[in-house]
Amino acid sequence: MPLRYSRLLFLLALLFGSTRLAFAQTQAAVPSQQAPASSAVVDIPKVLAEARSLKNSYRESEALAKYEQVLSKAPGNYEALWSAAVLSVRIGARYTDETRKAAYYAAARLYANRALVVDPEGGEANYATAFTMANQATLFGTRQYLIAYREMKPYVFRAVARRPDWADAWQLLGRWHYRVDHYNFFERIFSRLFLGGKPSGAGSRKAIDALRRAHELDPKRIQFCYDLARVYRNQGQYTNARTILQEALRITPATSEELETSRRSRILLQQLRRRALRKHQLISDEIPPEIKRMQQADTVSLKRN
Structure with a gap:
């Protein structure tokens, strides 16, 4: 082979090798540049404090985003879970479109269930569960509605027992008492025939006592x-x-x-x-x-x- 062709092949091989090396170095450098963004440290106590402040200022969508930010880094954070559930219900309740309502309520139920896993006896987790069930019931037919009010009883009672200082829990208990005590004729018959009767222990006097307690607390x-x-x-x-x-x-x-x-x-x-x-x-x-x-x-x- 002539010498000039040998040199040409050598230069091409050298150029190709240099290009591959440069490309490999570039690819190796990319993850090191992106790593800080994917592994950025979240100051969870600080973000939780920001979420509480936003919630107290009635900026509930922003507060929910903060709680979700916490959950992206700490999926088992109890405060973020039950707070995200309650906020999802409140935000969803503002929509007139039932599809959007249902989506927010479904997300709330998932958050509440996870909060119960973290602390089954927690007053906040039980309140979030009962609160979600009460609002989901508004989208159900008669059977599922009555089942929801039957199933939410232990959660709302446990919420008050664990957090007797929380006005929202007393309000929800008062609403439960009054609603169950005032089932209409069809609801009473349906409950008796298919659900073994309406939930026990409900009464209007108890509703007044619970709502009065909520008013006293707040x-x-x-x-x-x-x-x-x-x-x-x-x-x-x-x-x-x-x-x-x-x-x-x-x-x-x-x-x-x-x-x-x-x-x-x-x-x-x-x-x-x-x-x-x-x-x-x-x-x-x-x-x-x-x-x-x-x-x-x-x-x-x-x-x-």
Whole structure:
């Protein structure tokens, strides 16, 4: 082979080898550049504190994102699990589209189940489970709805037992008592025939006690006032209902949901006041004319004296 061809082949081989070496070095360098991003250290206590602050500021979607960030690094973090469940329910409840609601509720149920695995007796995990079940039930047919209220009983009772200082747990217990105690005729028959009867232990008196306790623990939550007032009204305790609604209207709403609850509280209070006026008018109409004249004369005499 001529010498010049031998040199040419040698140069080509050298060039090819250099190219492969450079490519290999480049590929080896890429992971070392990306490694810090994939193994970035998350300051979990700091992120949890940020999540709590966002939640307390009613920035719930941002708070949920923070809790999910924690779970991406610490899948068994108890606070992040139950908090993500509760926030997922609250966010999902705002949607009118049932598909989106169901998606958020399903995610919440997964978070709550994982929280129960971490701490089966934890008040927060049990509350998150019961809270999720109560909201999921609104999307179910009658059978699944009634089953949900039967199955959530131990969770909501355990939540109150483990966290008696938590107003939200008492509110949920009060709602459970009242709803089960007021099953309609069809729900009672269905429960008796197919579910062995409705859940035991529910009562309207217990609902009032639980909702009153929630209000005592957190008197600035307008939803607690409204829930308690409605139960008072439905139980015929109209004076108590008016009193608690007047308290509700002194609370400044902080969210659109609270603003709507304030509007409903005002409407309900107006209805109860009209009812009281009608009752007073009926009583007045039943008083004989001569008694009315005597009362008026006594009033005039008192004013003169």
